Amino acid sequence: MNVCLALILGLCISLSYTYENVRMKPRLTQLNPGDCTVALPNKQPNAMFYLDNPDSLYIGGEEVVYHYDFSTWKEYPIKAEKYSCRGKDFCRNFVTYVTRNDGYLMACGTNAYSPACWKLDGENFEKISSSWDGQLSPRYPGLNYNILKTGSETYSTIPKQSNNGASTKKATFRKLFGKEPLRFTGGDLLKNPLFVKSLVVEGEEEMQNRIFLFFMDDNSERRTTDKRVPMIARMCKEEKGSEKPDERYMFSTALKSRLICGNQEGQYYNFLQDIYFLESQDLIYGLFTNPWNHSAVCSYKTEDIELVFSTSDLFGSTKKDLKIRPGQCRSELTPQETAEEAGNHPELVDWIWPSKNKTVFQTLDYYRKLVVDEITVVNKEISRVIIVATDDGILHKIVEQVDGAMNVLEMKPFNNMSKILFLDLDLNNREQRVLYVGSAQEFSKVRLDDCRAYNKSCSDCVLSKDPYCGWFGGECQSILNNSTGPLHDLTSEALCEQKSETLPQRGSMSPPLTENKVLPPSVFYITCPAESKQATYWWTYGDNLMESCTPHNGKCDLIFDKIKAPGEYRCMEKEEGRKQRLVSEFKFSMENSSSRMRHSWLVALVIIPVCINIV
Numbered sequence: 001m002n003v004c005l006a007l008i009l010g011l012c013i014s015l016s017y018t019y020e021n022v023r024m025k026p027r028l029t030q031l032n033p034g035d036c037t038v039a040l041p042n043k044q045p046n047a048m049f050y051l052d053n054p055d056s057l058y059i060g061g062e063e064v065v066y067h068y069d070f071s072t073w074k075e076y077p078i079k080a081e082k083y084s085c086r087g088k089d090f091c092r093n094f095v096t097y098v099t100r101n102d103g104y105l106m107a108c109g110t111n112a113y114s115p116a117c118w119k120l121d122g123e124n125f126e127k128i129s130s131s132w133d134g135q136l137s138p139r140y141p142g143l144n145y146n147i148l149k150t151g152s153e154t155y156s157t158i159p160k161q162s163n164n165g166a167s168t169k170k171a172t173f174r175k176l177f178g179k180e181p182l183r184f185t186g187g188d189l190l191k192n193p194l195f196v197k198s199l200v201v202e203g204e205e206e207m208q209n210r211i212f213l214f215f216m217d218d219n220s221e222r223r224t225t226d227k228r229v230p231m232i233a234r235m236c237k238e239e240k241g242s243e244k245p246d247e248r249y250m251f252s253t254a255l256k257s258r259l260i261c262g263n264q265e266g267q268y269y270n271f272l273q274d275i276y277f278l279e280s281q282d283l284i285y286g287l288f289t290n291p292w293n294h295s296a297v298c299s300y301k302t303e304d305i306e307l308v309f310s311t312s313d314l315f316g317s318t319k320k321d322l323k324i325r326p327g328q329c330r331s332e333l334t335p336q337e338t339a340e341e342a343g344n345h346p347e348l349v350d351w352i353w354p355s356k357n358k359t360v361f362q363t364l365d366y367y368r369k370l371v372v373d374e375i376t377v378v379n380k381e382i383s384r385v386i387i388v389a390t391d392d393g394i395l396h397k398i399v400e401q402v403d404g405a406m407n408v409l410e411m412k413p414f415n416n417m418s419k420i421l422f423l424d425l426d427l428n429n430r431e432q433r434v435l436y437v438g439s440a441q442e443f444s445k446v447r448l449d450d451c452r453a454y455n456k457s458c459s460d461c462v463l464s465k466d467p468y469c470g471w472f473g474g475e476c477q478s479i480l481n482n483s484t485g486p487l488h489d490l491t492s493e494a495l496c497e498q499k500s501e502t503l504p505q506r507g508s509m510s511p512p513l514t515e516n517k518v519l520p521p522s523v524f525y526i527t528c529p530a531e532s533k534q535a536t537y538w539w540t541y542g543d544n545l546m547e548s549c550t551p552h553n554g555k556c557d558l559i560f561d562k563i564k565a566p567g568e569y570r571c572m573e574k575e576e577g578r579k580q581r582l583v584s585e586f587k588f589s590m591e592n593s594s595s596r597m598r599h600s601w602l603v604a605l606v607i608i609p610v611c612i613n614i615v
Contacts (some may be wrong), residue, residue, distance in 0.1 A: 038444075048098065109137050135156045189294065240331065363407075367391075399465055432478075
């Protein structure tokens with residue numbers, strides 16, 4: 001019964017957003033959009049990436065750290081200290097973490113199942129001896145963990161290991177170094193967590209700074225049928241700790257709540273894949289998937305999250321008369337009774353719902369990573385652009401619009417299709433929007449304001465709905481580096497209307513009319529480009545509809561066994577909210593049969609270049 005219900009529910013969900021998914025198909029595809037796409041010196045299946053600055057990239061691999069300054073590569077070998085694990089799969093040093101710490105470059109790795117850290121000294125990495133070096137790398141690659149670096153402070157979820165490699169602690173979120181005290185979470189906050197990301201949200205005063213930790217957690221409270229649920233934990237970064245001396249080093253303000261992406265009708269996406277903090281708007285974007293590997297993105301205002309954490313009751317708690325409610329960020333010690341109640345019942349009754357109680361978008365595609373950018377367009381409105389990565393190395397550029405999101409472009413940044421391991425946005429360069437993308441084999445630097453994909457005509461540029469692009473100077477260009485600004489509103493076709501591209505008129509921007517003479521009876525197919533995956537296409541003969549067309553491999557074909565009548569055959573295109581337009585037009589006239597042999601070679605030579613082929 002439950003299986004049948006799940007299948008029916010899945011079918012209903014799919015049908016409910018079939019229409020929306022048309023908008024979520026990428027309109028166009030752009031191959032190799034990167035300004036700089038390079039191959040790694042060696043394939044690194046467990047590669048990690050650290051962008052030191054826009055012109056300096058470090059990549060951690062198997063017993064090596066690569067440095068690339070976007071012109072040359074440099075290699076720094078870091079071999080394991082000893083190999084007492086012979087015969088095990090990962091008996092090598094896999095570099096899993098690279099960062100700058102107190103002015104020097106630091107790398108940490110598995111060190112043949114004995115995690116350690118090194119600092120760059122001249123041309124070599126020298127080993128560091130500290131109490132925390134084993135908590136900045138897992139024992140072998142592929143283990144789940146999260147590291148948060150904020151200013152001079154670093155937090156980690158990697159537990160301390162005993163001499164035999166066994167964990168000596170429950171899963172915790174712990175400050176490793178920085179301003180003391182070095183706090184950690186305790187109690188029942190984390191239950192077999194799968195960590196996704198952590199970040200700091202700053203308040204108006206330092207005491208109001210909060211840490212958000214995002215993870216998947218065992219659903220021990222059984223409030224839903226899901227065995228694991230996406231959660232957000234929140235704690236005061238600068239809290240003073242509990243009044244109880246032996247708990248002074250524990251976070252006394254740590255609470256958690258379920259993070260919902262979906263709607264109140266029960267349509268949820270329960271697997272959290274990635275988080276991105278759009279700091280300028282205090283918005284947190286979450287990427288979720290469901291059991292059918294469909295994806296959704298939801299956004300959350302930090303003020304709405306704070307409201308839940310400051311007003312919700314604790315699930316399972318019976319104490320309603322605490323003088324200081326749990327979770328408050330204050331400059332005094334947390335009363336012992338409040339800290340104990342938070343430790344015993346860290347989960348909130350209320351859940352965190354997305355902005356406007358709905359998704360930003362949902363799609364049948366399976367996404368794993370996301371970043372979010374915003375741009376002020378010519379009408380002074382802020383437009384948000386979401387870049388999501390599929391599981392096989394493809395990027396989609398999705399624009400938030402008033403009437404819903406739209407997938408405007410598919411980008412394939414690599415020469416070899418491969419899973420995207422790294423996705424980061426350069427926020428320092430306001431004259432360009434640069435996206436950094438890394439895989440186990442390649443690294444690519446992609447300009448988000450690259451408008452070459454829409455450069456065929458004014459109409460193509462305007463209809464792209466890409467907020468980075470405008471039509472001026474006779475071409476589709478980035479509005480970021482244009483001092484005069486685009487000559488039109490990006491949501492208007494007014495600039496291009498005088499250049500009609502629709503029937504029955506033939507404007508200057510219409511495709512050329514292809515004229516050919518054919519011999520009856522013959523078998524032909526004619527084809528036109530069908531670039532937009534959001535459009536419908538059909539063929540007409542004169543003013544009469546012949547048949548609709550389902551594009552295949554970016555083309556729309558019309559096949560017929562003979563030309564029933566001479567005349568004009570047209571391929572038409574129509575997208576939601578846009579005028580229909582003529583894509584291709586062919587005019588046929590008939591040769592009499594007596595001249596068949598004499599003209600057959602001429603017909604082949606003329607027809608093939610214009611995509612009309614004799615079968």
